[in-house]
Amino acid sequence: MPDTLFGFPLAAVAGQVLVGMINGSLYSLMSLGLAIIFGLLRVVNFAHGAQYMLGAFVAWGLLEYLGLNYWWALVLAPLVVGASGVALERTLLRRLYHVDHVYALLLTFGFALILEGVFRYKFGATGQPYPNPIAGGLDTPMAFFPWYRLWVIAASMGMCILTWFVIERTKLGSYLRAATENPNLVRTFGVRVPRMLMLTYGLGVALAGFSGVMAAPIYQVNPLMGSQLIIVVFAVVVIGGMGSIVGAIVAGFGLGVIEGITKLVYPDGAGMVVFVVMLIVLAVRPQGLFGSLR
Amino acid sequence: MTATPSFSERHWMALLIAGAIVLLLAPFVAYPIFLMKLMCFALLAASLNLMVGYVGLLSFGHAMFFGSAGYATAHAVKVWGFDPALGVLFGAAVAAAIGATTGVLAIRRAGIAFSMITLACAQLVYFIALRAPFTGGEDGIQNVPRGKLLGLLSLQDNLTLYYVVMVTVVAAFWLIWRVVHSPFGQVLTAIRDNEPRAISLGYRVNRYKLLAFTLSAALAGLAGGMKSIVFQIATLTDVSWTTSGEALLMGIVGGLQTMLGPVVGAMVVVTMANQLSAFAEAVLIVQGAVFVVVVMLFRRGIVGEINAFLARRARLGPSPEAPAAPPPSQSARAGQAADAKSVS
Amino acid sequence: MPEHKVPCLEVRGLTGFYGETQALHGIDFVVQPGEAVCLLGRNGAGKTTTLRAVVGLLSKRRGHIAIDGRPTQGMAPEDIARLGVAYCPEERGIFASLDVEENLLLPPVLMPGGMTVDEIYTLFPNLKLRRKSPGTRLSGGEQQMLAIARILRTGAKLLLLDEPTEGLAPVIIEKIGQAIGILRQRGFTILMVEQNFRFASGVGDRFYVIEEGRVVEHFDRQSLATDHARIEALLGV
Numbered sequence: 077m078p079d080t081l082f083g084f085p086l087a088a089v090a091g092q093v094l095v096g097m098i099n100g101s102l103y104s105l106m107s108l109g110l111a112i113i114f115g116l117l118r119v120v121n122f123a124h125g126a127q128y129m130l131g132a133f134v135a136w137g138l139l140e141y142l143g144l145n146y147w148w149a150l151v152l153a154p155l156v157v158g159a160s161g162v163a164l165e166r167t168l169l170r171r172l173y174h175v176d177h178v179y180a181l182l183l184t185f186g187f188a189l190i191l192e193g194v195f196r197y198k199f200g201a202t203g204q205p206y207p208n209p210i211a212g213g214l215d216t217p218m219a220f221f222p223w224y225r226l227w228v229i230a231a232s233m234g235m236c237i238l239t240w241f242v243i244e245r246t247k248l249g250s251y252l253r254a255a256t257e258n259p260n261l262v263r264t265f266g267v268r269v270p271r272m273l274m275l276t277y278g279l280g281v282a283l284a285g286f287s288g289v290m291a292a293p294i295y296q297v298n299p300l301m302g303s304q305l306i307i308v309v310f311a312v313v314v315i316g317g318m319g320s321i322v323g324a325i326v327a328g329f330g331l332g333v334i335e336g337i338t339k340l341v342y343p344d345g346a347g348m349v350v351f352v353v354m355l356i357v358l359a360v361r362p363q364g365l366f367g368s369l370r
Numbered sequence: 371m372t373a374t375p376s377f378s379e380r381h382w383m384a385l386l387i388a389g390a391i392v393l394l395l396a397p398f399v400a401y402p403i404f405l406m407k408l409m410c411f412a413l414l415a416a417s418l419n420l421m422v423g424y425v426g427l428l429s430f431g432h433a434m435f436f437g438s439a440g441y442a443t444a445h446a447v448k449v450w451g452f453d454p455a456l457g458v459l460f461g462a463a464v465a466a467a468i469g470a471t472t473g474v475l476a477i478r479r480a481g482i483a484f485s486m487i488t489l490a491c492a493q494l495v496y497f498i499a500l501r502a503p504f505t506g507g508e509d510g511i512q513n514v515p516r517g518k519l520l521g522l523l524s525l526q527d528n529l530t531l532y533y534v535v536m537v538t539v540v541a542a543f544w545l546i547w548r549v550v551h552s553p554f555g556q557v558l559t560a561i562r563d564n565e566p567r568a569i570s571l572g573y574r575v576n577r578y579k580l581l582a583f584t585l586s587a588a589l590a591g592l593a594g595g596m597k598s599i600v601f602q603i604a605t606l607t608d609v610s611w612t613t614s615g616e617a618l619l620m621g622i623v624g625g626l627q628t629m630l631g632p633v634v635g636a637m638v639v640v641t642m643a644n645q646l647s648a649f650a651e652a653v654l655i656v657q658g659a660v661f662v663v664v665v666m667l668f669r670r671g672i673v674g675e676i677n678a679f680l681a682r683r684a685r686l687g688p689s690p691e692a693p694a695a696p697p698p699s700q701s702a703r704a705g706q707a708a709d710a711k712s713v714s
Numbered sequence: 715m716p717e718h719k720v721p722c723l724e725v726r727g728l729t730g731f732y733g734e735t736q737a738l739h740g741i742d743f744v745v746q747p748g749e750a751v752c753l754l755g756r757n758g759a760g761k762t763t764t765l766r767a768v769v770g771l772l773s774k775r776r777g778h779i780a781i782d783g784r785p786t787q788g789m790a791p792e793d794i795a796r797l798g799v800a801y802c803p804e805e806r807g808i809f810a811s812l813d814v815e816e817n818l819l820l821p822p823v824l825m826p827g828g829m830t831v832d833e834i835y836t837l838f839p840n841l842k843l844r845r846k847s848p849g850t851r852l853s854g855g856e857q858q859m860l861a862i863a864r865i866l867r868t869g870a871k872l873l874l875l876d877e878p879t880e881g882l883a884p885v886i887i888e889k890i891g892q893a894i895g896i897l898r899q900r901g902f903t904i905l906m907v908e909q910n911f912r913f914a915s916g917v918g919d920r921f922y923v924i925e926e927g928r929v930v931e932h933f934d935r936q937s938l939a940t941d942h943a944r945i946e947a948l949l950g951v
Contacts, residue, residue, distance in 0.1 A: 120482055168666060178428055179665045181482075182622065185615070186661025193654030247819075253811040254820055261807040264769050265821035266795035266868065307611065311490045318483060344501055351494040355475060358487060362478045 084340055090219035092336040098225055098294065100332020101232030102287050106309040107316060107324035108239055109283035115319040116256050116276045118177050119169070122185035125306030126192055127281045131157045131288025132297045133195060136204050146209035149289050157285025162278035169277065170270065188302070195299035203296025228290050235286065236325045243321055252276065256319075311354045317367020327365060393536055402528040403600065408640050409539040410597040415620035415632035416546055417589035422618075423626035424550055425582045426562030428485045431472070431492025432590050432617050435465035437609030438495055439591030444511040444604035445504055454517040454525055458538075458595035465591020466584050468495065473583040477576055480565075492611055499609045510605035514598055525599065535596055542589055547629055549585065558582055590617075616643075619657055622664050625671025634672050720783040722747045722872050722903045723768065723799075728777035730760075730767050730927075737763045738775070739927035745872070750894070750904040752918035754911060754949060760927040761907040762804055765874050768905075769801045770794040781872065796824050800865035804876040804907075808849040808857050815845045818864045825869035829900075834863050837893055855886035862893065866902075873897070875906045879913050891917055911949055923948060 081089045106124060113121045121127075134156050135149035144152070164187065172180040213222035243249035255262045255269050263269045288301075295301060312331050316323025331350050339346040357364065396405055418432045439461030447457040476487040499505045506512070516525040525531045549555050561568045561575050569575050598604045607613060616639055624635025639657070646653045668675055723745040730738035738760050745751045753761045766772045768779055770791035779786045781797045800821070809817055818834070818841065835842040838859045844852060852860060858878055865873060878894075879887045887910070894904065894917055908914040914921065915938055923931035931948060938945060 114482075120486070168662070171666065175669065177482075179669060181485075182618075182661055182665045186658045186665065189615075189654045189658030189661065191658075193651045193656075193658060196654065197649075197651035250812055250816050250820060254809045257809050257811060258807050260771050260791065261801070261803060262820075263791035264771065264795055264799075264801040265865075266792050266824045267822065268792050270790075307489065307493050310486050311493070314483065314486045314490060318486070347500075348494055348497040351490050351497070354487075354490050355494070358475050358478070362483075 087219045088340060089337075090221075092340045093333060094219070094221060094225060094336075095339070096333040096336020097229045097329065098332070099335060100329035101229050102291055102305065102328075103309055103312045103332050104236050104325050104328025105232050105283055105287040105290075106305065107312045107328045108236055108321065109280040109287075110309065110313050111316070111319055111321055111324040112239070112243070112283070113277055113280035114313075115321075116252060117169075117173075117180075117273055119180040119184065119277075120310075121277075121280065122181055122306070123164075123188040123191065124184075124281070124284050124309070125302030125304075126188035127157050127161065127284040127302070128288040128291070128305060129195065129299060129302035130160070130191060131285030132206070132292040132301060133199075133288075133299075134285065135289040135292050136206055136297045139206070140204075146207075146289070146293070149292075150286070153289045154282040154285040157288070158278040158282030161281030162274055165274045165277040170273065188306075192299055192303060199299055201298065201300055203298035203301075206292040206297050208293045224293060228294070231290065232287075233329075235283070236328075239283070240321050240325065308350050311350045313364075315350075315354050315357050315364055317364030320364065320366040320368075323364055323366030393540070397529055397532045402532040404640075404644070406528075406532055406535045406600045407597070408636055409535055410593045410600065411617070411620065411640055412633045412636035413539050413542055413593035413596075414590050414617050415624065415636050416543060416629075417586045417593065418617045419621045419624075419626060419628075419632050420546060420549070420586045420589070421583060422621060423628070423631075424555065424562065425558050425579060425586075427477075427579065427583070428618075429476075429488040429583075429586070430485050430611065430614050430618070431488035431490075431495075432586075433609050433611060433613035434472070434492040434495040435469055435587040435590035436594035436597075436613060436617075437499065437604070437606075438468055439465040439594035440598040440604040440608045441499065441505050441511060442591075443595035444514045444598040447517055447599065448511060448514050449504075452517075453521060454519055454599050457517075458592065458599065461595030461598070462588045462591035465594065466588035469584045469587020469591075470580065473580045473587075477579045477583065489611065489614075492609070492614060496606070496609045496611070499606060505604075505606075508606060510603055511598075512603050514602040514604065516599060516602065531600060535600065538592070538596065542592055543629070546589070550629075554578070554581075616657070619661060621671075623660060623671055625674030625677070628671065628673040628677060631671050631673040638672070721745060721780075722749075722782060723905060724778070724780045724783075725764070725768065726778040728764065728767055728775065728779060730763055730772045730776075731774040732763075733774075737927055738767065740777070741924070741927070742929055743922045743932070745903060745905050747871070747903050748898070748901060749919045750898055750906065750917055752914040752921045753905070753907045753924055754909075754914060754921055755924040757909070759924045761924050762876055763927075764924070765801065765876055765905070765907060768794075769799060769874060795868070795870065798825065798870045799872045799874065800868055800870035801874045802861045802865055802876060802878065804880065806857050806861040808852070808860060810848065810850045812849050813846050814841060814849060814852065814860060817849045817860055819867075821864050821868045823867055823869055827871065828869035829866040831867065834866055837866075837896060838863050855882050855889070858882060858886075858890060859893070862890070866897070871901065872903045872905065875904065877907055877909060879908065879910050887913055911946070 079086050106128060110121055110124055113119060131153045134153040135146065138144040138149045138152060139146075168183060169180055172183060208222075208224050210223040210227055213220050214226065243252055251262070251267060251272065255267070255272055259269050291301070312327050313324060315331065316325075316327030331353065334353065335346055335349055338349040345352075414432065414436050417435075418429060421427050421429050442464040443457045443461035446452040446460045447454055452460060472488065472491045476484050476491070479487065500507060516531065518524050519534060523530065523534070525534065557568070557573055557578055561573070561578060565575060594608060597608070620635030620639045621632055622635070623638050624631030624633065642656060643653055646656060664671065670678060721744040725744070726742050728738055728741040729736065741760070741764050743751070743753075753764060755761050763772060767775045770786065770789055770793075781794070781799060784797055786794050786797070809820070812820065818831070829837075840856060841860055841863055844856065849860070862873075862875065862878065878890055882890070891913060898904065906914065906918065918935070920934045921932070921938075922929050933941065933945065
């Protein structure tokens, strides 16, 4: 087995691709949530990053105060975060549908500020550690692959494929797609579209919470984790195409890997590469890779 | 703009005189530095307002103009020895250039996509500011000299600087007012209210938008450049999206489609930030809460609500329409279209 | 057929607004169970607006609308649907992101009495042939048939059809006429908006002429035969 690839040590390449896939997993899941919410509600959920952070903190809290481990958190945290989303939609967000959707965006932005402020107040800007639920890893001649990281990649891909399947191939998904196109007509069929909007927002937000739980053992659980992630995710969404499920998944994983490789090849540019790619994509194809020009 | 002249438009002479008195005497009542900060941010908010309220495009990245002009001015004045006036103009020019470049990419898309693009471009600028050697990274550019305006007037004294800044900001506001009420401004409003119609009338819509965006960037740059001179420092915070968010907050709180809105908004937000400066987290929470409350209940902003209230009171005989909650987006909002598509 | 005391649909004094503009200035009509009633009139008269009001899509409206005697003021469209009303809009509303069968099966079955999928395919055999095509790949006539077909499963007995023959070739129009005839035999009640008077006169029992948001004339099949010339002049045919 060769030790270098294009002049870089193979172990390093493998390591960076792994990191890239991990980040890509998070980017995908987050973009997926945003795409689902945007697709049906036409709302850009600025609270997505904060809800991701909330998911991580719920996981931490479940362990700290109730002694419930990661596997419990993986199920409960998304439910809690999803429920908070349902409550937000039901009480405040839906009152803004009849005015310009920018106000809904600003509402979620305000909500994100509040959430981040509250957690920063309670926990400061430093992180809380969260234990790795699957210790050890796969030792190969090329590199050492921690089990947990492999799990994150597999679980994210699984979740993305499951979500794609539900939306594109099931009856429930067809209601969603139809309501995205013509919500009023769907209501005349007797479908409770307002309830669907509420649950869809909850689902998208739950995905953010789920991402938070997955991220907790890898990155520290800290109040700033959401705002650092969200801007990159927005760029990913623009690249993939706003409202496109496939675009979110492909762009998410793709950009994670590109970012990882950039870190190897040109470390200083790693933080910027997503935005540079975005500018290139926009110059060539303004609607994003899988988006449609509305 | 709406057909009914607002309160401020009807009583402009009185307001002008009152305003002049306030501006001339203010530095004897409050700290000149605080007032200058207020004015710079008011100009930043006004530049954003131009885009959001009058053109209908929500830019999330105005900090990139504000901050990069700050860096440009700081560098020009400190390292190249520019005259402060030239330095600030240089900053504004840099901001305009960035505005034109970003605008070319962003304006191709409408609505939300435009906003996302401006946000991402702003992040790119942030990263460049973080890494580039001349910006000083986390420390920023410090000890920016005040210099002598046109080689004659020393700006060391805060009071002197206050009057210089005041005159500049007032002139900038006047410029905005002129633009909004000019034929150019009317075309922009037409584009905001009904873009397809404007296109069918033969207007090169994208050119107008780009021009407005560049102007808005230049004004934000003017504010940023001045701020560098006033505080004698240019930092990363000025290019971060928290600054963009604050500018947006000021616009929303004050009122998006009003001239005085940014001023009122800036007063509220800057004062609030100052009072709470000891508690960084509290600032976030309060700002978030203000966003939520204003968006849910006072969409027209403080000045907008006052205008609407006074318009209702002043009505005699056949009632002109009170300005409705402003729709910053570009989609045509004819009642029929809204009824047909929206889920109420 | 026994005369029901309660009309299937009753509209009295209906006024409606799009924003600040008043579109309906007082519409009155009834539809008895089993009937086919046509709303006639020129473009912009308010016919579509009336249907939208009945189905719950006109947010600003006043006046009395009752379905099977049940007033619908303030009800959401999805609840009005559960009273047994189904709507086929003028633009047909075929969903592009769904195929023909998904479109057909989309409206849920709300109450018993609707047609089964097989019965629908028997009525519209060419829809069965094109089952898996994307919704928008159909011809105008096929889209219209699909739009009508999909509301037959729900169990709704009152069908609102907005311009079912608009833009279609005469051969297709005849097919749609036949389909509507079969639906009537099966007991469906039909309220139809039509600009094509020839088609409407062959299908409808009673007719209301709407002009500038008001009902200006009301006649039935018999009057059509006797008053032919005057009615045609009224409609500008």
